[in-house]
Amino acid sequence: EAQVTQNPRYLxxxxxxKLTVTCSQNMNHEYMSWYRQDPGLGLRQIYYSMNVExxxxxxxxxxxxxxxKEKRNFPLILESxxxxxxxxxxxxxxxxxxxxxxxxxxxxxxxLSVL
Amino acid sequence: QKEVEQDPGPLSVPEGAxxxxxxxxxxxxxxxxxxxxxxxxxxxxxxxxxxxxxNKEDGRFTAQVDKSSKYISLFIRDSQPSxxxxxxxxxxxxxxxxxxxxxxxxxxRA
Numbered sequence: 001e002a003q004v005t006q007n008p009r010y011l012x013x014x015x016x017x018k019l020t021v022t023c024s025q026n027m028n029h030e031y032m033s034w035y036r037q038d039p040g041l042g043l044r045q046i047y048y049s050m051n052v053e054x055x056x057x058x059x060x061x062x063x064x065x066x067x068x069k070e071k072r073n074f075p076l077i078l079e080s081x082x083x084x085x086x087x088x089x090x091x092x093x094x095x096x097x098x099x100x101x102x103x104x105x106x107x108x109x110x111x112l113s114v115l
Numbered sequence: 116q117k118e119v120e121q122d123p124g125p126l127s128v129p130e131g132a133x134x135x136x137x138x139x140x141x142x143x144x145x146x147x148x149x150x151x152x153x154x155x156x157x158x159x160x161x162x163x164x165x166x167x168x169x170n171k172e173d174g175r176f177t178a179q180v181d182k183s184s185k186y187i188s189l190f191i192r193d194s195q196p197s198x199x200x201x202x203x204x205x206x207x208x209x210x211x212x213x214x215x216x217x218x219x220x221x222x223x224r225a
Contacts, residue, residue: 033211040217042119043159050211102211104161107158108156109157
C-alpha cells in the first residue's frame, strides 16, 4: 500500500530535549516536505526537499533541522524544543515532473507537546 | 494579511443539504487551486483541483474559481455524514510551495 509513515503519532517532551520525528514514504517520490498545523493558521511549511541531499527552508524553519540522506526518508529534528513548537506535524511527499498541480500525499501526523 | 483567507467555521448542516465553502486569496500569480479534505486524526488528502477560472465537477463535488475576484469555492451536494471533515483550500504557483487556508470544519448531521 502506498503510504507516508510518520513516527511517533504522539510525543510529549520537555523544553530543550532533542527529538527526531521520522518520515518514510514507499512511493519513490522525489519531493518531501514537513508542515505544522496550528488552529487558525492552517498548514505552514517548515522545510522541503526536492531530492536526496537537496533541502530548503519553507515559511517557518526556525528551530528545526532536516536531512535527506536517502530518497525514502526525511526526518525532522528539533535540537532544542520550546513550548511554541507544540503543534501537529505532517510529513508529505509528491512526485515532481508531472503536469498539473502538486498532489501531496500526507502522513497521519505527529502530535507534539513541549512542556 | 494572510495570503489565503478561509473562514474556519464550524459549519453544521443536515444530511442532504448543500455545503458551500470558500476562500479568498491575494496573490494573483497563483496557478493551481486545490481542495484537500482532512478527517479527524488523519492527514489531508487531495479532493479536487483546478487551474483555470470556471467550474469543475466530480460527482457530488463542484470546485469553482473566479480569478478576477480572487475567490474559490467548493460545493458539496446531497451532503452525507461521511462528508464531515475539515476542508482546506490550497493554492500554488506551480513550484511545490503550497499556501493553505486555515480550513473549515464541516459536520453533516444525520
